Amino acid sequence: MTQKSFPIAPEFLAAANVTAEQYAEQYKQSIASPEATDAFWAKRAELIDWIKKPTKISDVSYDLDDFRIKWFEDGELNISVNCLDRHVKNNPYKPAIIWEGDHPSLHKIISFKELHEAVCRLGNAMRKLGVKKGDRVTLYMPMIPEAMVAMLSCTRIGAVHSVVFGGFSAESLGNRIIDSQSKLVITADEGIRGNKRTPLKANVDRALDMDGTGSVSNVIVVHRTGNSVPMSGRRDIWYHSLVDGESQHCEPEVMNAEDPLFLLYTSGSTGKPKGVLHTTGGYITYALSTFRDVFDIKEDDVYWCTADVGWVTGHTYATYAPLANGTTTVMFEGVPEYPTWARIGHIIDKHQITVLYTAPTAIRAMMKEGDTFVRESARSSLRLLGTVGEPINPEAWDWYYHIVGGGKCPVVDTWWQTETGGIMLAPIPGTVAMKPGAAMNPLYGIIPEVIDTDGVALDGAAEGNLAINSSWPGQMRTIYKDHARFLATYFTEYPGYYFTGDGVQRDEDGHYWITGRVDDVLNVSGHRLGTAEIESAIVAHPATAEAAVVGMPHDIRGMGICAFVILKSSEKATESLKAELNRHVRSEIGPIANLDAIYMVNVLPKTRSGKIMRRILRSLAAGQYVGLGDLSTLADSSVINELVEVVKIER
Numbered sequence: 250m251t252q253k254s255f256p257i258a259p260e261f262l263a264a265a266n267v268t269a270e271q272y273a274e275q276y277k278q279s280i281a282s283p284e285a286t287d288a289f290w291a292k293r294a295e296l297i298d299w300i301k302k303p304t305k306i307s308d309v310s311y312d313l314d315d316f317r318i319k320w321f322e323d324g325e326l327n328i329s330v331n332c333l334d335r336h337v338k339n340n341p342y343k344p345a346i347i348w349e350g351d352h353p354s355l356h357k358i359i360s361f362k363e364l365h366e367a368v369c370r371l372g373n374a375m376r377k378l379g380v381k382k383g384d385r386v387t388l389y390m391p392m393i394p395e396a397m398v399a400m401l402s403c404t405r406i407g408a409v410h411s412v413v414f415g416g417f418s419a420e421s422l423g424n425r426i427i428d429s430q431s432k433l434v435i436t437a438d439e440g441i442r443g444n445k446r447t448p449l450k451a452n453v454d455r456a457l458d459m460d461g462t463g464s465v466s467n468v469i470v471v472h473r474t475g476n477s478v479p480m481s482g483r484r485d486i487w488y489h490s491l492v493d494g495e496s497q498h499c500e501p502e503v504m505n506a507e508d509p510l511f512l513l514y515t516s517g518s519t520g521k522p523k524g525v526l527h528t529t530g531g532y533i534t535y536a537l538s539t540f541r542d543v544f545d546i547k548e549d550d551v552y553w554c555t556a557d558v559g560w561v562t563g564h565t566y567a568t569y570a571p572l573a574n575g576t577t578t579v580m581f582e583g584v585p586e587y588p589t590w591a592r593i594g595h596i597i598d599k600h601q602i603t604v605l606y607t608a609p610t611a612i613r614a615m616m617k618e619g620d621t622f623v624r625e626s627a628r629s630s631l632r633l634l635g636t637v638g639e640p641i642n643p644e645a646w647d648w649y650y651h652i653v654g655g656g657k658c659p660v661v662d663t664w665w666q667t668e669t670g671g672i673m674l675a676p677i678p679g680t681v682a683m684k685p686g687a688a689m690n691p692l693y694g695i696i697p698e699v700i701d702t703d704g705v706a707l708d709g710a711a712e713g714n715l716a717i718n719s720s721w722p723g724q725m726r727t728i729y730k731d732h733a734r735f736l737a738t739y740f741t742e743y744p745g746y747y748f749t750g751d752g753v754q755r756d757e758d759g760h761y762w763i764t765g766r767v768d769d770v771l772n773v774s775g776h777r778l779g780t781a782e783i784e785s786a787i788v789a790h791p792a793t794a795e796a797a798v799v800g801m802p803h804d805i806r807g808m809g810i811c812a813f814v815i816l817k818s819s820e821k822a823t824e825s826l827k828a829e830l831n832r833h834v835r836s837e838i839g840p841i842a843n844l845d846a847i848y849m850v851n852v853l854p855k856t857r858s859g860k861i862m863r864r865i866l867r868s869l870a871a872g873q874y875v876g877l878g879d880l881s882t883l884a885d886s887s888v889i890n891e892l893v894e895v896v897k898i899e900r
């Protein structure tokens with residue numbers, strides 16, 4: 250925790266949407282009582298075009314015997330109308346999406362009018378394929394405009410989308426299709442990033458070979474690279490031939506505020522990934538409202554969120570919030586290093602980007618290449634910078650602030666989760682001097698608490714677990730088909746609170762510093778991976794008997810993956826087996842689950858009740874062999890020496 254703070258540059262302050270006093274006053278008001286919170290959200294809901302305006306604001310109880318979370322429950326609306334039709338009326342030719350292709354020679358500008366037409370065409374086509382309100386549609390797409398078109402088309406007709414990140418394997422895709430029982434899959438022939446291709450359609454074919462995927466009746470395929478892919482009989486349809494000839498008018502489905510909007514699978518500390526369910530009215534109100542607050546949005550902003558649509562950031566802050574607000578959103582298909590590490594700066598100059606929202610891992614990767622690349626660009630259009638996904642280390646913060654932003658753009662460090670739907674903590678720009686590494690302040694209506702291990706909420710400067718003592722409209726409503734797991738994960742450990750799974754410190758000034766996950770979830774490049782998921786992928790390999798996975802420090806990705814593996818007695822620990830295990834895990838989960846270190850051991854440190862003591866493994870993985878803390882609960886303390894020997898030799 251460095252306490253050095255950076256005041257907001259005067260030129261930013263002069264034009265900021267809110268002052269420190271306004272934030273303080275409005276925040277205090279927004280949490281004064283449940284009625285005051287409702288009044289705040291009733292006002293914010295006026296940013297939405299409702300078909301039927303809600304008369305009820307919230308109905309929430311975290312009491313497990315009488316649990317409910319409802320926002321705007323008698324309101325009716327359609328999200329695509331909010332993202333498109335209302336802007337087509339006011340400003341039809343304003344760019345909705347600026348798409349920058351993988352190769353720098355490719356870009357497209359799509360107006361709100363054009364986007365509206367494309368969404369209507371696909372919406373009509375999906376209806377003809379029999380997709381109805383409430384049906385699930387899986388999207389497995391590259392970063393191309395059709396991905397946003399497909400999301401919005403689902404909302405047009407009331408279908409529930411489930412976007413699966415294009416970097417996930419066929420196996421992961423298949424499991425998500427099985428869980429959601431999707432009727433339709435939308436994909437592309439191939440994805441292309443950094444001039445490397447991903448076989449998306451081939452992965453869909455493999456996923457649909459899995460048992461339990463019989464719910465899928467069609468696959469729509471966008472022609473992206475043009476390489477030939479097998480198209481199977483009546484099931485597979487080319488996107489362009491499907492939408493060709495469809496009408497550009499499509500009657501929007503009337504949705505209740507609490508109707509499901511989307512599912513997004515995310516890793517937990519145990520078991521398989523869970524389908525986080527968000528609903529319609531609360532999600533879009535929260536997305537739009539927080540977007541305006543945190544990014545100090547102005548009418549002519551060109552806003553670029555670098556997140557892939559496969560993650561929640563790509564849902565809320567690349568797609569729904571900017572479009573609902575009528576803001577131009579930039580979508581980039583490629584990677585920061587192609588053709589050179591100067592690419593991000595060139596894109597900023599080319600499209601005159603004003604607000605950039607990215608992840609610490611991307612900042613560190615660029616920083617490592619030196620300043621020369623980024624200095625190839627002027628970046629004079631930038632006025633605000635944002636980060637998300639993990640705590641940002643002070644060195645990366647400094648480089649982002651001074652080099653990328655030239656010392657004139659505030660950095661908003663935004664803390665939130667797939668579950669929260671939108672940003673919960675951030676230094677609203679212009680209202681507070683920034684402290685590198687701190688997510689600073691709660692947004693309106695959010696009451697963060699620092700809770701100790703006994704479940705007591707602490708006052709003043711304190712350290713503990715982060716829980717939220719309130720509800721907010723963007724909150725997830727359930728885990729798809731597993732409400733019991735939802736209650737157990739978030740509402741049971743600290744009764745009456747939403748438990749985040751993160752550790753936190755509150756400093757003397759009342760500012761919040763996230764310290765990382767307190768459960769068995771890893772944060773790799775700002776993305777979540779469950780240790781249980783990786784362990785079960787490892788033990789699915791025939792050579793292995795048992796595995797324990799922990800995080801380890803990684804200078805670019807923030808956290809790397811370290812596996813301690815016990816082989817079957819017939820197997821020999823070799824470098825080639827390690828490489829094979831890594832390949833195996835990457836193909837089971839996806840390349841994001843790369844094993845950075847594999848230690849082949851004979852024992853794992855366990856308690857007398859047989860629980861693996863990951864704390865010890867985490868220390869060893871970080872190269873710390875002494876001061877391992879309390880070892881009294883270990884069943885056999887001699888295992889420590891053995892483990893230390895293995896790690897020392899191999900590290």
Ligand code: WT7
Nearest residue numbers: 637638639640662663664665666667763766777
């Ligand atoms: C976890 C949520 C929703 C954003 C993308 C990740 C960590 C997120 C920050 C931040 C410190 C952060 C937390 C959180 N995290 N933002 N600004 N500072 N940590 O979404 O995959 O649902 O992961 O990411 O640990 O619980 P996610």
